[in-house]
Amino acid sequence: MDYFKKILRFAIPYRRYGFLNIFFNILYALFSALSFAALIPMLDVLFKPEQKVYQEPIYTGFSGLKDFLQEYINYRVTAYSGDDDMKGLILVVGLVLVLFLFKNVFNYLAMFFITFLRNGVLKDIRNNMYKKIVDLPISFFSEKRKGDVIARITSDVLEIQHSFLSVLELIVREPLTIVFTILIMFGISTKLTIFVFVFIPIAGMIISRIGKSLKKKSDRVQREQGEFLSIVEETLGGLRVIKAFNSESRFYQTFKASTTRFFKFSNSLLNRQNLASPTGEFLGILVIGVLLWFGGKMVLVDKTLDASSFIAYMGLAYNILTPAKAISKASYGVKKGNAAAERVLEILETDNPIQDAANAIAKESFNDSLQLKNITFKYEDDNVLESFHLEVKKGQTVALVGQSGSGKSTIANLVTRFYDVNEGEISIDGINIKGLSKKSLRGLMGLVTQDSILFNDTVKNNIGLGKENASLEEIREAAKIANAHDFIMELPKGYDTNIGDSGNKLSGGQKQRLSIARAVLKNPPIMILDEATSALDTESERLVQDALEKMMQNRTSIVIAHRLSTIQNADTIVVLKKGKIIEQGTHDQLIKADKTYKKLVAMQNLA
Numbered sequence: 001m002d003y004f005k006k007i008l009r010f011a012i013p014y015r016r017y018g019f020l021n022i023f024f025n026i027l028y029a030l031f032s033a034l035s036f037a038a039l040i041p042m043l044d045v046l047f048k049p050e051q052k053v054y055q056e057p058i059y060t061g062f063s064g065l066k067d068f069l070q071e072y073i074n075y076r077v078t079a080y081s082g083d084d085d086m087k088g089l090i091l092v093v094g095l096v097l098v099l100f101l102f103k104n105v106f107n108y109l110a111m112f113f114i115t116f117l118r119n120g121v122l123k124d125i126r127n128n129m130y131k132k133i134v135d136l137p138i139s140f141f142s143e144k145r146k147g148d149v150i151a152r153i154t155s156d157v158l159e160i161q162h163s164f165l166s167v168l169e170l171i172v173r174e175p176l177t178i179v180f181t182i183l184i185m186f187g188i189s190t191k192l193t194i195f196v197f198v199f200i201p202i203a204g205m206i207i208s209r210i211g212k213s214l215k216k217k218s219d220r221v222q223r224e225q226g227e228f229l230s231i232v233e234e235t236l237g238g239l240r241v242i243k244a245f246n247s248e249s250r251f252y253q254t255f256k257a258s259t260t261r262f263f264k265f266s267n268s269l270l271n272r273q274n275l276a277s278p279t280g281e282f283l284g285i286l287v288i289g290v291l292l293w294f295g296g297k298m299v300l301v302d303k304t305l306d307a308s309s310f311i312a313y314m315g316l317a318y319n320i321l322t323p324a325k326a327i328s329k330a331s332y333g334v335k336k337g338n339a340a341a342e343r344v345l346e347i348l349e350t351d352n353p354i355q356d357a358a359n360a361i362a363k364e365s366f367n368d369s370l371q372l373k374n375i376t377f378k379y380e381d382d383n384v385l386e387s388f389h390l391e392v393k394k395g396q397t398v399a400l401v402g403q404s405g406s407g408k409s410t411i412a413n414l415v416t417r418f419y420d421v422n423e424g425e426i427s428i429d430g431i432n433i434k435g436l437s438k439k440s441l442r443g444l445m446g447l448v449t450q451d452s453i454l455f456n457d458t459v460k461n462n463i464g465l466g467k468e469n470a471s472l473e474e475i476r477e478a479a480k481i482a483n484a485h486d487f488i489m490e491l492p493k494g495y496d497t498n499i500g501d502s503g504n505k506l507s508g509g510q511k512q513r514l515s516i517a518r519a520v521l522k523n524p525p526i527m528i529l530d531e532a533t534s535a536l537d538t539e540s541e542r543l544v545q546d547a548l549e550k551m552m553q554n555r556t557s558i559v560i561a562h563r564l565s566t567i568q569n570a571d572t573i574v575v576l577k578k579g580k581i582i583e584q585g586t587h588d589q590l591i592k593a594d595k596t597y598k599k600l601v602a603m604q605n606l607a
Contacts, residue, residue, distance in 0.1 A: 003341035004167075004334060007160060010124050014117040021117065022172045024110035029176035031103035035096065036315040037184045110173060122161045129153045129347055136347075137354045138418045139379075147230025148223075152347055155225055156340040163337025167330045174323035174330075181316050188313050189305055192295055196287060196317065220265045222339055228258040291317055354420055360437040366444050366525035366556065368429045369393045370415065376423035377410060384410045385579040388424070394525075397557040399567035401600065402576035408560040410579075412530045415558065416445055446519035448548075450531040452511035454503030459488050460495040462503070462514055466521035474521060482517035482547040484510070509543060516547045527557045564601055573597065 011018060133149065141149070185193045235242065235251055242251055295313065298305040305313075375388040385407045392398045400408045413419050415426060417433055426433045433441055446466075454462050463475045475495065479485040487510055491497040503511045519527065529548060545566055561567040568587040575583035575590070575597050583590055583597050590597035 003338050003345060006345055007121070007125070007341050010121045010128075011117055013124070014120040017113045017117040017120075020113040021110050024106045024113065025173035026176055028103055028106040028110055029173055029180050031099055031106060032177050032319060033180035033184050033316065035099040035103050036181070036312060036319050107173075118161055118166075122157060125157050125160065125344065125348075126153055129157070129344065132348055132350070136350060136352055138413070140350065142379075145226065145230035145233075147228070147233045148226030149347070150233065151222065151226035151229050152343050156222055156343050159222070159340035160337055160344060163334060163340065167334055170323075170326055170330045174326050177323045178320055181319050185313060185316050188309050188316075189295075189298070192291070192298065192305070192313065195294055196291065221262065221269050222343060224258060224262040224265055228255060228262060231255045231258060288314070288317060288321075354417060354438070356437045357435055359435075361431065361435055362437050362440040363428065363431065363444065364440065366394060366428060370526065370556065370558075371427045371430075372411070372414070372424070373427070374424040375414065375421050375426065377414060377419065377421050379410075379419075383579055385414075388579065388581065390574060390581070392556060392558060394556050395554065396571040397552055397559060397567075397569070399559040399561050399570035399573045400576060401561050401564060401567065401573060401597065405578075406576040407579040408576060409530055412447070412528050412558065412560060415528065416447060417441055444524055445526045445528055446522050446524040448512075448515050448519050448527070448529050452503060452508070452515045454499060454506075454511055454514060456498070456501045458493075458496050458498055459491065459514065462499065463517045463521055466518040467523075470521055475517075478517045478521035479514075481520045481550050482513045483543045484513035484517050484547075487513075513543065513547055516551060520551050525556060527552060527555050529557065529559045529561075531560050531562045564604055575600075 130153065133153070182193065185196070231251070231254055235255070242248060291314065295305065295310050299307055299310050370392040372388060372390045375385050376383055377385045388407070388411075390398070390411075400411060402408055410419075414421055415433075417426075417438060420434070428436070428441070428444065455465075460472065460475055463478060464470045466478065467474065472495065476485060479488055479495075488495055488497075497505075499505050499514075503514065506514070548566075559567050559570060567573060570587070572584060573587060573590055574581055575595075577596065583593065583595055585593065591601065
């Protein structure tokens with residue numbers, strides 16, 4: 001129930017639709033009960049034509065309300081029809097038809113307004129989830145599979161709509177239908193109605209036992225769905241490698257195993273859920289059967305109930321079955337929806353450890369230096385950086401080199417505050433970056449990574465990510481600096497060409513130059529280059545390196561380098577090993593020192 005309350009808060013902006021739904025559901029429930037009660041005068045006209053009422057009855061109090069209403073309708077029918085029984089029959093049939101018409105019109109209007117609430121909640125939950133996903137730190141997604149996150153924002157949210165939000169339709173309509181129907185049933189026969197209530201708790205206990213394990217079974221289904229979506233996502237991302245290593249059958253077997261588990265879990269869940277309807281149906285018919293026996297005895301033997309009232313009573317009793325079944329089905333839906341809501345709320349309620357401070361500063365400029373003071377950081381158990389200290393003065397180019405795993409890329413992640421340090425502090429112009437707003441901090445920095453992260457959009461829009469509302473002329477100038485303009489103009493639609501998923505219509509060098517153009521357009525004072533040329537061929541590397549040199553002019557740069565030829569002109573080269581600085585100086589100074597850096601250069605045949 002806690003999950004239901006938490007999800008229900010998303011309905012607050014759409015509460016007017018909820019109130020309209022409640023209003024029309026009340027009318028629906030009332031007319032649903034009255035439409036069956038109206039059968040009594042119709043049956044009286046058919047089966048008791050001799051019992052016409054020629055004198056208007058007098059109301060004697062609530063205890064005689066049922067007899068008063070019945071006699072009053074008979075009086076009106078008699079007054080209208082006179083001696084023509086068919087006129088009376090047409091009047092009563094017309095009354096029943098009008099009541100059923102109103103019942104269905106109100107039902108439609110109730111469903112019409114709840115649709116806006118249900119779909120509005122669905123939209124807002126998805127929007128909130130997407131906003132949260134984008135806001136959460138990168139570390140969160142190193143522990144979650146992408147497919148599982150996709151499953152939560154798609155199928156789990158839909159499950160909430162089908163289970164939790166469908167309950168909103170039933171909260172008012174079905175209980176009120178039952179209440180109004182039971183009131184009229186009491187009016188017809190108190191004794192028979194009390195007899196019915198002996199069986200309802202028994203039926204309820206049987207149905208509740210069926211639904212107890214639904215949450216657990218539903219949770220298994222949704223987790224497995226996230227599993228095979230992850231496999232699909234990984235397959236599409238690594239299709240070239242899969243084909244190159246003839247691993248299609250291996251991945252197929254992994255996917256097949258997941259869908260087989262999903263098949264078993266789904267069968268178990270749906271078979272348990274499907275048991276609800278026939279069980280409820282049988283229990284309902286059992287109650288009707290007992291009613292026929294007991295009520296028939298009252299009509300035929302005891303003579304305490306007339307036949308027309310008994311037939312209408314049976315209609316009313318059956319009228320309870322449909323909402324009762326809907327309520328029992330909804331209770332299963334809530335149990336099933338609990339699992340989906342738990343997975344959705346796990347994302348929505350995850351605390352983001354990287355938050356702006358309450359009085360965060362919006363820093364617009366970089367004036368002096370970027371400092372990393374005695375930094376210690378670890379992703380899991382072992383320190384990646386330990387007591388690390390570095391200062392980058394404005395206008396300097398500082399290169400970080402070292403073996404894989406030495407902590408180079410970690411520095412880029414910490415400076416941009418994708419992660420927070422465990423100990424020490426990073427400051428810009430003497431201000432701890434935790435005291436700056438994330439937006440302004442990242443606004444001071446441009447990032448070009450080894451993997452060119454592009455989007456399934458046009459060239460213009462991919463470069464335009466660097467600056468909101470950038471003009472085409474600004475985008476062209478950035479592309480020229482990045483040595484990208486010439487190849488862009490050769491594309492079928494120039495800057496309006498769609499580059500495909502992850503930019504796969506372009507070569508590695510072209511993708512990298514678009515990434516550089518994006519960073520150039522942003523024009524940040526601090527540039528971070530994370531092995532920006534390591535994955536390129538020689539010609540592409542030359543073009544990209546030329547673009548990088550143009551971009552780094554009069555700019556503060558932190559260059560994480562794999563190919564040492566690209567950083568020989570750096571103001572300072574920092575050599576790292578296991579998270580610690582082991583050498584520092586210019587290219588010439590480090591070559592003369594004849595230590596680790598010279599060995600790295602020699603291995604790349606650059607000395």
